[in-house]
Amino acid sequence: MAETLTITDNRTGKQYEVPIHDGTIKATDLRQIKVTPDEFGMMTYDPAFMNTAACKSRITYIDGDKGVLLYRGYPIEQLAEQSDFLETAYLILFGELPSAKHYDEWKRNVMLHTMLHTNLSKLMEGFRHDAHPMGMFISTVGALSTFYPDAKDIFSAESRRLQTLRLIAKVPSIAAYCFRHSIGRPFNLPDNDLSYVGNFLNLLFRMTEPRFTVNPVLERALDVLFILHADHEQNCSTSTMRAIGSSHADPYSALAGAAAALYGPLHGGANEAVLRMLNEIGSKNNVPAFIKRVKAGEGRLMGFGHRVYKSYDPRAKIIKRMADLVFDVTGKNPLLDMALELERIALEDEYFVSRKLYPNVDFYSGLIYQAMGFPVDMFPVLFAIPRTAGWIAQWDEMLNDADQKIVRPRQIYIGSGPRDYVPKEKRR
Numbered sequence: 513m514a515e516t517l518t519i520t521d522n523r524t525g526k527q528y529e530v531p532i533h534d535g536t537i538k539a540t541d542l543r544q545i546k547v548t549p550d551e552f553g554m555m556t557y558d559p560a561f562m563n564t565a566a567c568k569s570r571i572t573y574i575d576g577d578k579g580v581l582l583y584r585g586y587p588i589e590q591l592a593e594q595s596d597f598l599e600t601a602y603l604i605l606f607g608e609l610p611s612a613k614h615y616d617e618w619k620r621n622v623m624l625h626t627m628l629h630t631n632l633s634k635l636m637e638g639f640r641h642d643a644h645p646m647g648m649f650i651s652t653v654g655a656l657s658t659f660y661p662d663a664k665d666i667f668s669a670e671s672r673r674l675q676t677l678r679l680i681a682k683v684p685s686i687a688a689y690c691f692r693h694s695i696g697r698p699f700n701l702p703d704n705d706l707s708y709v710g711n712f713l714n715l716l717f718r719m720t721e722p723r724f725t726v727n728p729v730l731e732r733a734l735d736v737l738f739i740l741h742a743d744h745e746q747n748c749s750t751s752t753m754r755a756i757g758s759s760h761a762d763p764y765s766a767l768a769g770a771a772a773a774l775y776g777p778l779h780g781g782a783n784e785a786v787l788r789m790l791n792e793i794g795s796k797n798n799v800p801a802f803i804k805r806v807k808a809g810e811g812r813l814m815g816f817g818h819r820v821y822k823s824y825d826p827r828a829k830i831i832k833r834m835a836d837l838v839f840d841v842t843g844k845n846p847l848l849d850m851a852l853e854l855e856r857i858a859l860e861d862e863y864f865v866s867r868k869l870y871p872n873v874d875f876y877s878g879l880i881y882q883a884m885g886f887p888v889d890m891f892p893v894l895f896a897i898p899r900t901a902g903w904i905a906q907w908d909e910m911l912n913d914a915d916q917k918i919v920r921p922r923q924i925y926i927g928s929g930p931r932d933y934v935p936k937e938k939r940r
């Protein structure tokens with residue numbers, strides 16, 4: 513027998529049987545609940561989508577209470593241990609791990625698209641010397657839409673595949689150009705014989721040497737960080753990607769919007785905010801006073817808490833372990849002791865325990881990025897590179913989902929009723 517939910521409307525005494533599928537009722541099934549036939553019908557009120565599934569997805573699974581994260585069914589721990597970012601991106605985008613042959617083809621095709629059009633680099637040169645790299649990144653990704661007008665053909669699978677290659681290939685180049693611009697150094701050319709991450713390091717850090725030597729520990733660490741950030745189901749930026757894509761905008765415009773959503777300090781800007789917070793705290797001795805201020809509502813402990821994880825973020829666990837490997841190469845980040853002390857105190861404190869606030873992915877990632885030589889304002893850009901894979905996969909899934917339409921939430925209007933226009937001279 514099909515599962516249903518019985519709703520009794522006390523206003524009319526009527527009963528309604530609402531079908532349950534996948535443990536969910538359809539919000540539009542509530543519209544039949546009305547007192548008079550000309551009414552719009554019952555809606556749900558769900559600011560910030562706290563309890564609304566906006567899509568069905570096969571990409572990423574999270575169990576926030578148990579701290580589980582799976583990409584296409586594969587545990588994040590196994591991918592971080594055994595995969596690399598390009599392979600994980602393939603998995604996220606196409607649903608299966610590639611065969612050795614498909615992996616080689618995929619890597620070759622991605623690396624073929626790493627160069628940026630000269631006019632795009634000219635455009636980037638126009639930014640102010642102190643422009644925030646994330647602002648440059650967002651604008652430049654948006655500008656890609658003017659370089660590839662064929663991307664508007666969103667219902668062609670071939671076109672979507674080409675834009676996917678371009679985006680996965682070009683976001684590291686754009687990110688590196690943002691960095692080079694902000695430190696006043698010339699842009700480097702890609703070296704496509706290197707790995708995806710190795711080439712990114714080359715674009716960022718090569719100076720006068722003819723061939724950049726990649727440090728394998730840092731290359732692997734960044735690769736793992738990219739795997740951990742590749743997708744995270746319907747978060748703020750991914751929902752933005754889907755929302756913009758639902759109007760059939762091209763993927764570059766949609767991705768610029770997603771990156772803009774990521775920029776905020778409550779989302780991908782959090783790792784930047786963590787570092788600023790640690791610098792502001794200044795020393796281990798000041799940690800208890802800082803925690804006290806947070807508990808009094810005077811600011812948040814950045815890098816703590818998550819809408820979905822109500823236990824330790826599995827990505828934070830992996831990053832914390834990896835930090836030691838990186839610090840062996842770079843030297844320890846002096847802020848690490850303070851971060852560990854913050855975590856220790858917070859995890860024992862009733863305020864954080866009762867609210868299930870644990871370190872999230874961003875609590876330790878910034879310390880690693882900083883030790884690797886990235887300025888703090890590059891952190892959200894480093895998040896946007898791997899998340900591009902997730903954004904495109906989610907966008908593609910949305911376009912192929914017959915249930916989807918242009919996104920258009922409802923509202924509860926609480927403003928003024930109808931009133932007559934008053935000319936300026938007669939207004940008080």
Ligand code: ACO
Nearest residue numbers: 778779780782806812813814815816817818819867872874
């Ligand atoms: N520090 C102190 N208190 C916090 C924190 C925090 N970091 N996060 C949540 N709380 C408290 C809230 O004040 C609230 O307390 P109350 O019930 O007494 O009012 C309670 O915990 C629940 O918080 P909400 O804001 O309702 O939780 P929500 O799910 O809306 O927020 C969020 C999630 C935005 C991540 C929040 O935990 C936060 O602001 N964290 C800091 C920013 C951060 O690290 N963001 C990165 C998230 S991961 C990512 O996007 C990649």
